[in-house]
Amino acid sequence: MPEVVPDNFLGLPARESDYRTARFAVLPIPYDSTTSYAVGTRDGPRAIITASQQVELYDEALGRESLRAGVATLDPVHPDMRGPEQMVQAVYAAARKPVRDGKFVIGLGGEHSVTSGLVRAVQGRYRGLSVLQVDAHADLRDKYQGTPWSHACVMRRIHELGVPAVAVGIRNYSAEESRFIRSAGKQIISARSCRQGPGWIGDAVAGLTDEVFVTIDIDGFDPAFAPGTGTPEPGGLDWYRRPGGSAADPAEQRDGVSGGEAAVPADRAGFVKRAGGGRCPG
Numbered sequence: 095m096p097e098v099v100p101d102n103f104l105g106l107p108a109r110e111s112d113y114r115t116a117r118f119a120v121l122p123i124p125y126d127s128t129t130s131y132a133v134g135t136r137d138g139p140r141a142i143i144t145a146s147q148q149v150e151l152y153d154e155a156l157g158r159e160s161l162r163a164g165v166a167t168l169d170p171v172h173p174d175m176r177g178p179e180q181m182v183q184a185v186y187a188a189a190r191k192p193v194r195d196g197k198f199v200i201g202l203g204g205e206h207s208v209t210s211g212l213v214r215a216v217q218g219r220y221r222g223l224s225v226l227q228v229d230a231h232a233d234l235r236d237k238y239q240g241t242p243w244s245h246a247c248v249m250r251r252i253h254e255l256g257v258p259a260v261a262v263g264i265r266n267y268s269a270e271e272s273r274f275i276r277s278a279g280k281q282i283i284s285a286r287s288c289r290q291g292p293g294w295i296g297d298a299v300a301g302l303t304d305e306v307f308v309t310i311d312i313d314g315f316d317p318a319f320a321p322g323t324g325t326p327e328p329g330g331l332d333w334y335r336r337p338g339g340s341a342a343d344p345a346e347q348r349d350g351v352s353g354g355e356a357a358v359p360a361d362r363a364g365f366v367k368r369a370g371g372g373r374c375p376g
């Protein structure tokens with residue numbers, strides 16, 4: 095009989111995926127509503143979970159199997175089709191319990207708009223929370239395509255929660271966002287400065303608190319590394335230039351909480367052909 099891999103994040107057996115004893119809780123959020131260029135984020139969590147079942151469980155950088163701490167996969171948050179505001183609320187409601195239970199919650203998106211619900215839930219337990227955002231876009235618009243709950247506005251909503259943020263890998267934003275960045279003193283570390291040497295790491299750490307929520311928009315990476323993203327922007331981070339990619343890294347120095355989301359390709363081939371700077375925020 096071939097071995098059947100359990101259908102959860104990392105394909106873990108019951109002993110290591112039991113919610114009661116797990117340190118980590120993975121929350122799938124298959125949602126795709128306000129994406130403004132190519133769609134497909136709703137397929138992200140499923141694709142990540144399937145791919146995670148293929149990886150080796152030993153971490154060569156840490157020298158151990160972190161899964162021994164337990165990784166539970168939660169039920170997905172069902173899309174609330176009344177609109178993105180209701181969906182953000184549903185994400186908040188779903189994340190509150192594992193956060194209260196002391197779990198390290200890892201959100202798998204799903205479009206970026208859902209992140210403000212996750213941050214609000216985590217802020218309920220960690221008052222001094224800050225956010226490290228890896229992204230090609232600032233996502234600081236007040237409103238986009240008629241809604242303040244668009245993915246293009248998510249960091250503005252997080253700003254309104256009173257949570258400081260450092261954004262890394264940024265390379266495409268609007269004049270309105272540029273004015274807001276200056277007037278609100280937002281810390282933006284461009285993809286260009288990440289490529290000029292490791293100095294940005296100290297700047298990022300200086301802007302963060304002891305407890306850090308990490309949000310990763312896959313378009314923060316160069317499209318050469320993640321060609322399936324819905325909003326490809328040339329000139330992004332690579333694997334070793336991402337937070338976590340070097341020993342002197344903020345995410346490793348902090349004992350923090352984390353979430354993240356990634357859009358996974360609906361159409362890998364198509365996106366490569368269409369790669370190019372645009373005004374479409376992702």
Ligand SMILES: [Mn+2]
Nearest residue numbers: 230231311376
């Ligand atoms: Mn983006």
